[in-house]
Amino acid sequence: xxxxxxxxxxxxxxxxxxxxxxxxxxxxxxxxxxxxxxxxxxxxxxxxxxxxxxxxxxxxxxxxxxxxxxxxxxxxxxxxxxxxxxxxxxxxxxxxxxxxxxxxxxxxxxxxxxxxxxxxxxxxxxxxxxxxxxxxxxxxxxxxxxxxxxxxxxxxxxxxxxxxxxxxxxxxxxxxxxxxxxxxxxxxxxxxxxxxxxxxxxxxxxxxxxxxxxxxxxxxxxxxxxxxxxxxxxxxxxxxxxxxxxxxxxxxxxxxxxxxxxxxxxxxxxxxxxxxxxxxxxxxxxxxxxxxxxxxxxxxxxxxxxxxxxxxxxxxxxxxxxxxxxxxxxxxxxxxxxxxxxxxxxxxxxxxxxxxxxxxxxxxxxxxxxxxxxxxx
Ligand code: GLU
Numbered sequence: 001x002x003x004x005x006x007x008x009x010x011x012x013x014x015x016x017x018x019x020x021x022x023x024x025x026x027x028x029x030x031x032x033x034x035x036x037x038x039x040x041x042x043x044x045x046x047x048x049x050x051x052x053x054x055x056x057x058x059x060x061x062x063x064x065x066x067x068x069x070x071x072x073x074x075x076x077x078x079x080x081x082x083x084x085x086x087x088x089x090x091x092x093x094x095x096x097x098x099x100x101x102x103x104x105x106x107x108x109x110x111x112x113x114x115x116x117x118x119x120x121x122x123x124x125x126x127x128x129x130x131x132x133x134x135x136x137x138x139x140x141x142x143x144x145x146x147x148x149x150x151x152x153x154x155x156x157x158x159x160x161x162x163x164x165x166x167x168x169x170x171x172x173x174x175x176x177x178x179x180x181x182x183x184x185x186x187x188x189x190x191x192x193x194x195x196x197x198x199x200x201x202x203x204x205x206x207x208x209x210x211x212x213x214x215x216x217x218x219x220x221x222x223x224x225x226x227x228x229x230x231x232x233x234x235x236x237x238x239x240x241x242x243x244x245x246x247x248x249x250x251x252x253x254x255x256x257x258x259x260x261x262x263x264x265x266x267x268x269x270x271x272x273x274x275x276x277x278x279x280x281x282x283x284x285x286x287x288x289x290x291x292x293x294x295x296x297x298x299x300x301x302x303x304x305x306x307x308x309x310x311x312x313x314x315x316x317x318x319x320x321x322x323x324x325x326x327x328x329x330x331x332x333x334x335x336x337x338x339x340x341x342x343x344x345x346x347x348x349x350x351x352x353x354x355x356x357x358x359x360x361x362x363x364x365x366x367x368x369x370x371x372x373x374x375x376x377x
Contacts, residue, residue, distance in 0.1 A: 004260070008257045010174075015055065016136070017056050017176070018056075018059060018177070019057070020164035020178045021042065021058070021179045034066060036097065041250035042179075042253070045251050047105040048254070050141065058141060066086075066089075066094060067085070068090070070086075084151075088149045098143045112128070112135075114146060119170065125320075169240065169271075173271065175242075176235045176240050183198075184261065186198055198263075199212075202265045232244075235267070239271040239275075240267060242265040246262070280375045280377070288313070288314045289323055289325050290311050290327075290330070292328055293327075295309020296333060299374070305367060305374065306367055308352055311350065315342060316342050319344075322338075323337075333376065333377060335377065336370075338368060
């Protein structure tokens with residue numbers, strides 16, 4: 001138990017937490033109604049974490065399960081158009097429930113519906129990331145689901161486990177909790193094999209670990225242990241801890257913090273270190289920015305690069321590409337992700353950030369390379 005409490009600090013001490021809840025927890029399987037009482041206890045947990053200064057993001061399933069009942073679509077397999085319609089009807093009810101429950105605590109809810117393209121295409125990924133970061137900075141709790149109404153079979157996640165992992169990676173979360181109808185990973189399916197052993201900690205997702213994940217056991221949601229392992233690979237690869245825990249209790253997050261049994265996937269690095277490693281490892285930066293003396297000193301002090309400090313831009317690059325940053329003598333001093341394309345950089349370099357909107361016709365970031373996106377060499 002002491003061990004479990006120590007492990008639980010990964011949740012209580014995380015800076016940024018993503019919590020995914022499955023349909024089976026949110027929606028009553030017989031009646032197809034929202035488990036409001038349970039959701040209220042989860043909302044109270046989220047509020048407690050926010051008050052403690054943690055950023056929290058919800059990835060919530062349940063739209064299709066709720067909508068199908070409302071549309072009286074029966075319990076069989078839905079056609080694509082039917083699940084799209086069910087999602088449209090269910091999502092509004094789901095979002096409304098989150099809003100009402102968090103409103104009671106004075107916490108603002110923001111709904112974000114993502115499609116696969118929003119996480120896989122660089123430009124859209126950066127946009128979604130920017131919006132999420134802004135919402136968190138403003139104190140809101142984003143509630144995310146896949147945009148099932150427009151997603152088609154070929155271009156959708158279909159399960160929120162992997163979507164949640166991509167969101168965790170996108171926002172540099174240090175902890176992702178998958179609340180499920182099972183308390184974690186077993187060596188075999190515990191419903192079929194009485195000798196199945198529980199696994200509390202996974203340090204490496206080996207082929208043996210992957211082999212332990214059988215098919216999906218829940219009838220309401222789409223994710224099984226396989227999608228959870230796939231999610232764990234993404235999360236751990238981004239330096240994020242992932243916890244699979246049983247959610248069918250009131251205050252499910254408090255329970256984890258108190259040492260409830262769950263499986264932790266442990267990464268070997270932190271999100272910031274992983275991100276910086278990735279930037280430093282870019283084989284071929286798309287371009288280069290030469291900076292003046294003052295900007296070079298500011299970078300060495302851990303500051304961001306502002307347009308005012310850039311004296312020359314070379315190469316063809318898009319917003320989001322990695323560029324080299326050269327000191328006035330031409331030596332590479334840093335690498336970072338540029339917030340502007342080469343053409344826009346040419347227009348704003350040497351100018352004050354307050355002039356960006358007038359020069360470009362849109363209000364971009366104040367920093368041309370933000371310090372979180374930058375590594376000194
Ligand atoms: N996005 C789906 C929904 O809201 C759920 C996907 C899943 O079960 O993981 O109904």
